[in-house]
Amino acid sequence: MRPPARLPDGMVVRLGDRVRVEDDGRALVGGAPLRVMYLKPAAVPLLRGRRLTVTDAQTAALADVLLGAGLADPVVSEGTPGPLSESEVTWVVPVRDRPEQLDRLLGALGEGATVIVVDDASRDPAAVRRVADAHGARLEVLAVNVGPAGARNHGLRLVTTPFVAFVDSDAVPEPGALDLLLRHFADPRVALVAPRILALPHPRPTAVERYEDARSSLDLGEQPALVRPRSWVSWVSSTCLVGRVELLGEGFGDGMRVAEDVDLAWRLDAEGHRVRYEPAAIVRHEHRATLVPWLARKAFYGTGAHPLAVRHPEEVAPAVLAPWSAAMLLALLAQRRWSVPVALAIAAVTVVRLSRRLPQSAHPLATASRLTADGVGAALVQAMALLLRHWWPGVAMAAVVSRRVRRAVAVAALVDSLIEWRRTRSSLGPVRFAVLRRLDDLAYGAGVWWSALRGRSTAALRPSFRSRPRG
Template structure:
């Protein structure tokens, strides 16, 4: 976990805490499983009662140090999400910063949609026709990172809303964002970015699978989790945190927003995704322009992998799941099924004594194996497709495997028409081509390598459930005296 394991800033009094929809409770509410990555938490009796008051009774967080520390840890694990009814920040504490190049109409539309803000800075990043609304202008395009840096360095308010010129916020989009900054640990909050509706095939596809739309579930943002990044097209950031890191990395033409979020997380700050807040984004107008966008997104993988070793990979699965699916792909279905069945059966043994029923342990193991198959299929289709295509041209078994890899796309496109299915494949192929191009340029294979999690869980040793600091069993205490009876454990990336 983060520095909150020691002391950390307390969660503000009056915060309402809502459970993530992944949370499951066992052993009378003393054992929690959920979050992303998946965590197992064992609470004391009093801690369980406090948790119940929050999620069942709708009780707000009290001014109690023990409860606030418990809330902090559960928030960090992604088991709870905050709802702050009030906050000290208002619209007067926020400045809009917009980088723009050759999009005068978008700027006019954005200014109309944000007229409630008194402080707005438009940075013209080398437009052919200079924009009269711009407070700053680069004579030559320097990229979005440099434009954003030039803008925020003029800001005097504590909060900065970076919003691109092809984005239109909904009315009241800041209502769900500003209160979250009452928590001093929160350095950035991102709204949900949805694609503007339309009738063209590409517009319909983008409404379903926009690369900027991260879904309807709130989450803490961190690498290797359900929401591992947030785009800079719409992002509210605390100025002090931005200054601490020196702003965006201007060496990155793409992925500069992901890099910033990961550096914030590495520095101990909290970044949150708040889908209750919605902004609308213009999709690319033409197919080639759209494919180029996806390609460019892919090129950033190599640079991000080099700057953040171990935090970016094409697939992360357990060794036993990878072995099971590898055996199936090599034409050994009986051995593959036996391997998956044995490792699934051993999972309850690894969790013995931790309050998880055998049925739940079996469910987690089964879901883990199926999820690994989906991850490996996506990696093959999205990142490994060049060698997979070569193999399919020269081997019948490889062709069968490739066809199986495409099956999830075809199922997903059921009822949406052939154009949707084609765009789904082009999406993956364009991104993957960008990944390979970036790897060649950076001379690295980091984004092409999978990561395998520890397989000791399948042997029943439980070493994939490392103990950390205890979760408080008394409402007024940080932790119980007996660390052996209460554990804060990670269930691994199955």
């Protein structure tokens, strides 16, 4: 394979909001995974106000390194060369029944769009055909239901344009979303781009819909990101994805009916391509509005854990902890008089050891302290997720006989709910939000355990213990 062309002149990249600039601009702390990157003296003045504009081979090389490390994001609203023509994109829509939703989607795509509708063995295929014919879309009818991933792959094999946009029938892209997503392909290494998924407007939302407005599993937040395992954004939803056809290969995992989007993103990353999340591009989705279907969907998402563990055994762990942070958590969970002093001692030793691994830093102890604090925060968040989400069936049994486990669960549930309620600015009151938050975790965790039992493997339940990567 020939090496990709460099980033084009005029492209603008900006350091991510989570990236810290230290040592008078020489050191960048952040990225995916977390690292400390030291810039060469000639590179420091190229970053002005956390931004870099590609003007030559030198700035293109620096921008490429920053993008590949997850330290910077393309500024697609300015500078980046103009969007590709929509004539270079084919929309592929998998559908099984849902003629009303399909009609709404095709109407939003417009008359000039090239669309392939793949009917995945609908019970009423005539209704789907009427909608496709009314909008001038090409219709492919499958005799046997193969699931959304298989239906998308069928459509992908028929695409003759350089780019493909997969979109589910119960979604609606907002105007301009496709243009923003296409701008990312100015980077020749980008294989796949995903928009932000938000709920369709609803005049009288239920409590479930109000929760989903704030804390949907499909909404990956307000910050753009490089998508890869173990990063801030580690996956993207197949609700809507735009891809470079020549890099997608055979497409989604054969036979996968859940987590096929995660698998595709991780495979592309492992192959050296880039997957981007662009929240400025918004696609609206018809979320589930009532409790039982909502819980069933959350559990369904959880059942993707074991298939991912089979395909990506190194990446699917429910928590990734450095040995020192795992020891610190064990000390705190013991809930003894010595717990806090021991945890503080572990953190102090970590700061000293880490500072010795930062010989280029002008202030190694300060940098090491901030990195350790980041690690402590991440470890506590992951510990709460293990107790309340991934491990809850085992934790519930332990809580029956252990007061310390009950205390840990109560504290974790309270802290997690308050943090998420404030972070998401939910319109629900804190009590109702907390109840739905816990039901969300219980349903997803049940799906994870069901998939592990069915697969006769604990791989999706075991945390990973790795040392912090160095810059």
